[in-house]
Amino acid sequence: MSMQERLNSIEQEIEHACEKVGRNRNSVHIVAVTKYVSVETTKQTLDHGLTHIGENRAEGAIEKWNALHDRGIWHFIGSLQTRKVKQIIGKFAYLHSLDRLSLAEEVDKRLEPGEIMKCFVQVNVSGEESKAGITPEELHSFIRQLSQYKGIQVVGLMTMAPFYEAPESTRPVFKKLRELRDEVQVLQLEHAPCTELSMGMSNDYLVAVEEGATFIRLGSALVGRE
């Protein structure tokens, strides 16, 4: 299948999932995850009208950013070592993996005065040991503490669901993230509007859309692998 065919079928399925639960299709943004593909394929992805580009490693991302940055909105979605923060500052508009105060501190320190980084706080909803993220119990206190970093804006929450053969099994994880998002939203914290939900990947994005995802992160099913 070509990328256009994959995109068409994904689009139809997203529209269908939105209809099913009464959501507006425009409230769901696709982050095209280009980590498995070349600069050339990333360029094709942009040519297909996808503007949100997701990368999970600084090394792979910088080459693509250098070649194509004036065309996309760049999302850093992988875990980020503190010493690599300086490589992505000024390039990526969104950070999906904020999971510790030391990372927030470094991001804030590296930003230009007045500049902000839109961040998703990564939550380990499933409790799997292999997954990054703070626990649901720590979330409120963590988000409150982020207010000391003026450059950090908490736009929403992010999670990675466990991989299940049956995507339906991920539903409780996504539902829980939505509830956590709603709880933070009602706090009305100035630095944490927390309106967005980054959840859903190739295997489970339709369940995520049904549960309220506003950013789905699609690699293999959309962009493919090389």
Ligand SMILES: *Cc1c(COP(=O)(O)O)cnc(C)c1O
């Ligand atoms: C790789 C990756 C994705 C996309 O994975 P696919 O299953 O290929 O869609 C999404 N989110 C994160 C954090 C990733 O590292």
